[in-house]
Amino acid sequence: MAEPASLIIGPALALGVIIGAYEAIVIHRDVTVPTHRMGHMIHAFVLSILFVFVVMNTQFVLDNIPQLAAIPIIGNVHILRLAVGLIAAIKVHGVSRAVKSGGGPGLGESWFHSVLVGALIVAAPYAYPLIEPMLPTWLKF
Secondary structure (H helix, E strand, O other), rough: OOOOOOOHHHHHHHHHHHHHHHHHHHHHHHOOHHHHHHHHHHHHHHHHEEEEEHHHHHHHHHOOOOOOHHOOOOOOHHHHHHHHHHHHHHHHHHHHHHEEEOOEEEEOOOOOHHHHHHHHHHHHHHHHHHHHHHOHHOOOO
């Protein structure tokens, strides 16, 4: 039996917060209604943290969700990361279209920013070895 995959929690939370903050800042400048700003910020942070947690712990996710691992293409660690990044980009773009500011039409965040957020999420596990030495020890759990 294979050894279970270890979880990367602290760095996934930290990188998720950073990416969520970028997403919140990008759309924050366009939203004028304070309750919409707060709602989008919470949405951005929660889903960015979730997406980064999944891509940083892909083997753990595949080990614990056998139905996902059984899908021929998605069962590959790298393809699952790409799929999560694509879902994140579509989510960012979709939410930006749905957000209404003062009763006007949706904001429509550019695809560049949407894809950038997805790419940052996909890049998180590959960037982690480079930034790990800079992280404080209390965050490496």
